[in-house]
Amino acid sequence: MSYIKPTFRHPRLPTNRLGYTVADYDGSISTLCAGCGHDSISAAIRNACFESAIPPHRIAKISGIGCSSKMPTYFLGKSHGFNSVHGRMPSVATGASLGNRNLTYIGVSGDGDTASIGMGQFVHLIRRNVNMTYIVANNGCYGLTKGQDSATADLGSVAKGGAVNPFDGIDLGSLAVLQGASFVARSFSGDKAQLEPLIRAAMAHKGFAFIDVVSPCVTFNNHNGSTKSYSETRDHLDAMPLDFVPMREEIRTQYDEGTTQNVTLHDGSVIHLHKADSSYKTDDRNGAMAAVQKAKDEGRILTGLLYLDPDTQDLNQNISLATRPLNELGKDELCPGSKVLDSINEGLR
Template sequence: MSYIKPNFRHPRLPENALGHTVADYDGAISTLCAGCGHDSISAAIRNACFLSSIPPHRIAKVSGIGCSSKMPTYFLGKSHGFNSVHGRMPSVATGASLANRSLTYIGVSGDGDTASIGMGQFVHLVRRNVNMTYVVANNGCYGLTKGQDSATADHGSISKYGEVNSFDGIDLASLALLQGASFVARSFSGDKEQLEPLIRAAMGHNGFAFIDVVSPCVTFNNHAGSTKSYEATRDHLDVMPLDFVPMREEIRTQYSEGTSKSVTLHDGSVIYLHKAETGFATNDRTGSLTAIQKAKDDGRILTGLLYLDPDTQDLNHNLKIASRPLNELGKDELCPGSKVLNSINEGLR
């Protein structure tokens, strides 16, 4: 934990399409442990928002409770934020999305906040396909309460106190897939080259986008025997790299055929998936589930974009919510008067 972040920035920081530098997406200085994977995720979210040129004031950060849920303080200091009750961020996110569909929603949660206390809310959020990016900083332990095993701790992983975990961990990516999520990905906090384009693609996706990020707890879960340490994660990664090219950018890079596949999002942005020769298809829900399970059986952690349905319809669409946000609707639109009421009543006769 550090106290002071100087005000000086690199004098030649690049600018995005809005004329902002990445510093305009900074938050307060982190109070997490030095070396926490969560800080890397914060930086990846910051960089993704900068690269995608999203105006900071058009973003809303929502979170629950935990080390992970403290994170939104440490990025996007000029955005909206709501730090909710433990495990209840999905309700807040759902309500916010219905009230103002024009913001970009970023939910940040942890393995405790999502896979334990918040599990009930989480599956319903997936089921309803709320238009948001949901990042789980997954470290397999409860760092805030001295590192007890969490619900995502892997079977056989050894805790800092020497206990071998005898339960199977919940696989959140598989769960999201089963529950019908339209965008499911997994990544590693130490791999920004993959994590940044994933977050950008998730923010560009029109629906619920889930990213499970292995994020080592440097204090309680970074020792020999832990399956979520920096070293163990790196040793077992099975990486599917990708690139994200937003709609308004010219596509410059040429990928040789056979090694890359592209998926176009509803807004015209393109995701390039490399390692296409593995035969992995992102539009095959069953295939993805199988691939995740197979990697797990082999002791590997499959990372990348696992599943994507680019043509999905989000909650606002399905509930036929007004296309303009509630806060933009005036009295005349919200209370159209007795004439309109009469005509509705007439229609029901």
């Protein structure tokens, strides 16, 4: 099986203002489960970069470990990429951003990669206001290790094995607002009309931009009563050495501002999405916290741009870094000699 997309494209594909077609922002064929919400996020990132007319070679995509962290393979195949260690993507993104401030940085992570092993790094990434777009594909489970509850799983949710989650889930959107992130949004992987503009806005933002995307897991949202569940399938197969992943349709939705949409997931459970209306104040941090909590108390997930600080300064500005990217500085500029070093040391006494 080949994972490389055919190079042939329709000769009349539309182009953006730089002359690129959307095919120039493609990656390899996805190997994720059919119908996975993560593929919808990959498509949204691809389309957002195309519509924003960002040259593919001026984009750097960075990820950690997990189903979500495989996603950068499936978009922007002509961009820079770095698949880092589990939970350590923020460190790589910080170093890369300081090394070359002229690239557009897109970090892709998951609820396990961010809310568990990577939580400490995630918080410091917010605190430093690194200039990047950070997208979490949030499905509430560990898809690569058979679907255990992640730290974002809701209280009372039932896992694939039937266990009821006894813990409150970590709300990454609220955490980002609380910790001082300058751009915070939430969306649903199937709401293309909302997600793509949010990604474009995040990439245009100067500073740390966080988008928490609810992304259903088609494989581990099965319930025990389903005739197509893993347990039911395994009971009726002889010596099946590989897991069978049932084919599912990608979940899509579209609804107006200020309204609530009920979305039925593959396991029959329902989530209630509420899209913020035009009267919502995005520059009120306390109001954003209250709105997210109010929606949670009502059993809804508030989506849209939750908070924006238009006057923020990113890490490069806060530490008065050279205006030219560090990777463009020569030896004489990086190593000016012992006299300059002595004068710096004297100034610190």
